[in-house]
Amino acid sequence: MSLSRFQALDTILNRSGFELEYVDVPDTRISNFFGCNVFNDKAMKEYMTEEAFGNVKLAIQSGAKLSREDADLVAEAMKRWALDQGATHYTHWFQPLTGRTAEKHDSFFQLTPDGKVMEEFTGDTLVQQEPDGSSFPGGGLRSTFEARGYTAWDPSSPAFILELVEGKTLCIPTIFVTYGGDSLDYKLPLLKSQNYIEQAAVPVCQLFDENVTRVITTLGWEQEYFLVDEALFNARPDLLLTGRTLLGKHSPKGQQLDDHYFGSIPERVFAFMRDLETECHKLGIPVRTRHNEVGPGQYELAPMYEETNLAVDHNQLLMDVMDRVAKRHKLRVLLHEKPFAGVNGSGKHNNWSMATNTGRNLLSPGKQPGKNLLFLTFFVNTIQAVYRYADILRASVASAANDHRLGANEAPPAIISVFVGDTLAKVLDRLEAGIDADEAGVKEVLDLLSKIPNLELDNTDRNRTSPFAFTGNKFEIRMVGSSMNCAAPMTVMNTIVGRQLHDFKAELNGLMSQGLERDSAILTILKRYIRESRPIRFEGDGYSEEWKAEAARRGLSNLPNTPDALGAYLRKDAVELFTSSGVFTERELHAHYDVMCENYILKLQIESRTMGEMVINHILPAAVNYQTTLTQNILQLKEVGLPESAYAAQLDIVKRISENINKIKENVEAMTEGRKKANGLEDATAKAKAYCYEVKPLMESIRTFADRLEYLVDDREWPMVKYRELMFVR
């Protein structure tokens, strides 16, 4: 009998290291090739006149519209550059709500009406395209007869060339909207939220420094992932179809020994990482750190932080490049939030801050005490924003896959709380407890702040259980899932902090018009915020049961599943926030909500069907076979006249196999019924809840019984690649 599991293991055993293809690192000095596939300033200067380049840069920086003539000039330059690099096609590259990227390739090659052949690419094709959007999720925004959507150039993120096996393609980052201009992607709301926070933050900065005319937000993501051999991956229907294991008994050795975390990187994985980093550097993605993560076979990759829009694009691009590079190494990247039960899941910490055109990080306490009030203002306002809108932030990271992390005995909990570390907690406490906002009080607070040594701040991040932690000079949002588009939580961060800063400034104006001096007025307001937002601040163990109870007493939400968490998007305060800030219209908000529900439903539907197939067509037959072997053995022992005690163990196993088989069959039938019932529901919310509360628990029981069978059945008969093989065979 040939089982795919053993074939897969054989394949790996017989694989020689030499069949792996390695990409040449162009140069050991990264600076010599960094960004060589990007249409960056250097390339633009080379291919455009100084005047045209100046116009384009000005338009990008000021956010003004580029004239058609200038767009034509950019397109011409971009085309010549791309052709010189060997590109044959171009594509508008966009981020539909499916969570990954989409592209539709067109050739530069054109036939003119008089039969001439030429390479063409105009300003019009650069600025706007019309991919058929009908098969991208649109949450009811497009009726079927109006399938058109537009992609529109985002000049703030540079075009790049993607090298594929079949050739090189010029990719132009774009936003994706309906014919009527409604957003159908992650990027447009993000860009709008950036405008919004900038408008709010600049006037606050100008209280301290008139030279501040621009504020951007910055994002540094940390991408966690698992690597699995391609042969093992292909032998598991669940990995192939859902990206995670739906079944599988825990390996006796998992991550208990902590011997993987920061351990030495296996050679094969190292080769993959080196390749991946080279590809990233060519694309201008500034990846810097790599290390093993907690789970066996789990790794992390992190770049230097960048302006948020660019960082989001780079992360989307990275996930794509990871898939491609892994295949070259006969590996598969698992970006799923929880590929293996019982082992650490994967997240994507989003480090977020704000920076000014004068080069100041607004969340850096810095060394100049005189300017620390600026830090304190942005620091406290961010905490207050998270306190006011915690549920919306929670909703932005809700997905079927992330439900296995948040609130499921895994880092971090679904309850949003803010960790600031001892030193800053002390600063906030002192301020709240009674330093008066008079001249002396102001001075005392500033003195206190100036005493925070930077080193100590760097050490504030060791509370790994906090979902939202201040780590020295930025906030680290740890709830984001490994496969997610960072744009969703970033859009929410920008919007809620933007709103908070608006409100702060309005209040400040009020106090100052009553004659209160600037610093005193600021401290008066901050003091109140610190008091109000106290419930969201938590420095303890976020995993503990006591925290759950304590959080409930404090009135904090605990929304451990997606359908419940998503509800926050439709609440009055969310609708008001998003519409008044211009980030979403109410229609868009509902459409995005529907798409999120739909994604959730589809993910669970596919998982549930895959699971049904795996247990009925793979697991049960294996269990029955082994049972037959045992029964024959029992009969033979009986025949030779041995007493029952001689085959008591076999009999017991036969019985237990039967019990588990029956349970599985029962539950699979109930699960199929549950699915049918859920599918019959019209309303997206009701359907998502039905999947969550009716179908998902049955999947969990089926898994329990299937894993018990794995424990009972002969290893040689077991068809599914086992956990120990997935995690430890390399």
Ligand code: ADP
């Ligand atoms: P960790 O201890 O969480 O693994 P790392 O130093 O590996 O921390 O990662 C920190 C991340 O935070 C990096 O991606 C880094 O670029 C990013 N980061 C640092 N400063 C800022 C900032 N001002 N804004 C946004 N991200 C930042």
Ligand code: MG
């Ligand atoms: Mg981190």
